[in-house]
Amino acid sequence: MIDWRFMGEILPELLRGLVVTIQATLGGFAIALVVGLLLALGRRSGLPLLRRFCDGYIAVMRCTPLLVQLYFVFYVLPAYGVRFGALTTGILVLGLHIGAYLAEVYRAGIEAIPRGQWEAAKALGLAWPVTWAKVILPQALPPMLPPLGNFLIGLFKETPLLAAITVIDVFGAANNIAGQTYRYNEPYTAAAIILLVVSLIAAYGVNRLERFVNRSRRAKGEVAVRTAERPPVL
Amino acid sequence: MLDIGESVAVVLPQLLKGAAVTLKITALAAVLALVLSFLVAAARAAPWTPLRLLTVAYVEVFRGTSAIVQLFYLFFILPSFGVSLSPTTTAVVGLAMNFSAFGSEVVRSGLEAVARGQHEAAAALGMSKLQAYFLVVLPQAFVIMLPSFGNMLIDLIKASSLVSLITITELTFAGRQMVVTTGMPFTVWGLVLLIYFAMAYPLTWVVRMLEKRAARFRGSPA
Numbered sequence: 001m002i003d004w005r006f007m008g009e010i011l012p013e014l015l016r017g018l019v020v021t022i023q024a025t026l027g028g029f030a031i032a033l034v035v036g037l038l039l040a041l042g043r044r045s046g047l048p049l050l051r052r053f054c055d056g057y058i059a060v061m062r063c064t065p066l067l068v069q070l071y072f073v074f075y076v077l078p079a080y081g082v083r084f085g086a087l088t089t090g091i092l093v094l095g096l097h098i099g100a101y102l103a104e105v106y107r108a109g110i111e112a113i114p115r116g117q118w119e120a121a122k123a124l125g126l127a128w129p130v131t132w133a134k135v136i137l138p139q140a141l142p143p144m145l146p147p148l149g150n151f152l153i154g155l156f157k158e159t160p161l162l163a164a165i166t167v168i169d170v171f172g173a174a175n176n177i178a179g180q181t182y183r184y185n186e187p188y189t190a191a192a193i194i195l196l197v198v199s200l201i202a203a204y205g206v207n208r209l210e211r212f213v214n215r216s217r218r219a220k221g222e223v224a225v226r227t228a229e230r231p232p233v234l
Numbered sequence: 235m236l237d238i239g240e241s242v243a244v245v246l247p248q249l250l251k252g253a254a255v256t257l258k259i260t261a262l263a264a265v266l267a268l269v270l271s272f273l274v275a276a277a278r279a280a281p282w283t284p285l286r287l288l289t290v291a292y293v294e295v296f297r298g299t300s301a302i303v304q305l306f307y308l309f310f311i312l313p314s315f316g317v318s319l320s321p322t323t324t325a326v327v328g329l330a331m332n333f334s335a336f337g338s339e340v341v342r343s344g345l346e347a348v349a350r351g352q353h354e355a356a357a358a359l360g361m362s363k364l365q366a367y368f369l370v371v372l373p374q375a376f377v378i379m380l381p382s383f384g385n386m387l388i389d390l391i392k393a394s395s396l397v398s399l400i401t402i403t404e405l406t407f408a409g410r411q412m413v414v415t416t417g418m419p420f421t422v423w424g425l426v427l428l429i430y431f432a433m434a435y436p437l438t439w440v441v442r443m444l445e446k447r448a449a450r451f452r453g454s455p456a
């Protein structure tokens with residue numbers, strides 16, 4: 001059923017697509033990390049208006065499909081004179097979308113720190129930058145790493161959507177090949193296998209990371225973290 | 235050039251027709267995904283090793299590749315194997331299989347969350363394994379699973395936008411058509427986003443309520 005020679009011929013084109021996929025993944029995740037942090041901080045701030053805005057942003061991002069958000073930015077902004085390339089648009093929207101999910105990860109990580117730690121830092125007269133840098137983050141960060149890793153994998157899996165706004169990632173390349181040759185088996189099978197292999201390797205990495213974090217937590221007599229399963233973010 | 239009010243009047247009815255299809259596909263896929271989730275979770279706990287390995291492979295493949303790739307695969311490749319499903323069936327089956335891979339994990343962790351003592355208590359009361367399972371464990375596990383299923387339903391509404399790419403005239407597809415006919419991307423995509431939000435947002439309230447209830451059921455704070 002599968003013509004392996006044809007598959008070999010199209011492989012270089014798909015791997016060029018993989019480079020774009022990885023660019024989009026890393027770029028989108030970098031933006032998401034920053035957006036998520038800003039949202040998490042905004043929700044903790046004393047300004048009710050800012051808190052409202054952050055809550056609203058998260059609700060809108062999480063309750064509307066990534067695909068439509070991509071269309072919105074890609075087709076609406078140019079009408080107002082704002083023009084990005086397709087890949088830039090994709091990276092931006094992925095980052096803005098996943099950032100809304102990461103805000104929750106940050107929040108859970110920070111809220112897991114017992115109140116007593118804040119009080120102790122206050123009692124010691126530590127300034128807030130010192131409290132964050134020396135007391136809160138060193139405790140909050142390690143348990144956050146596995147769920148962040150899962151979202152990185154989730155984001156990687158969603159990059160094929162960018163093909164809908166003409167980005168030539170793995171899936172976009174497969175689409176092009178299928179459109180030109182009218183052969184569907186090989187390009188889509190190859191694209192699926194490439195995605196699967198990368199995401200299995202990444203999942204293995206996250207699993208190792210989780211075990212590593214838990215080993216050091218148990219050594220300190222702390223409760224092990226258990227990561228929620230890989231989230232389907234779309 | 236139409237003004238905003240007129241253009242909304244032109245576009246909205248078409249979009250609402252699409253939204254009805256979105257709801258239909260979401261509902262069908264949700265029911266099928268729920269059933270598959272329990273079946274896959276049961277198969278994964280089966281004492282027969284080949285079945286267990288097959289289930290692990292199923293879960294990893296569906297979780298490890300993206301929903302859109304799976305939908306395209308089913309849509310373009312099944313016909314070449316002589317299996318011809320309608321686009322709607324392809325969409326519902328594809329989405330349900332994708333979500334069942336995640337759902338089976340929800341089922342598994344929900345069952346694990348029921349305290350061991352409950353099994354023992356049921357045995358002490360002279361219940362059979364099956365009775366204990368259906369009368370004691372499953373009802374408690376289900377309450378714990380519900381918030382996760384609620385979140386998955388929200389994700390499923392969003393994921394159903396993908397089926398527009400395999401030619402189904404749901405909300406997103408209707409949006410694309412309306413942009414072509416009216417040439418007003420802002421109005422159309424803005425409305426489409428609004429309608430998705432209106433469908434998904436109320437569910438976040440339900441999930442929050444379910445989370446509170448599940449936390450009470452477990453006897454621990456949320």
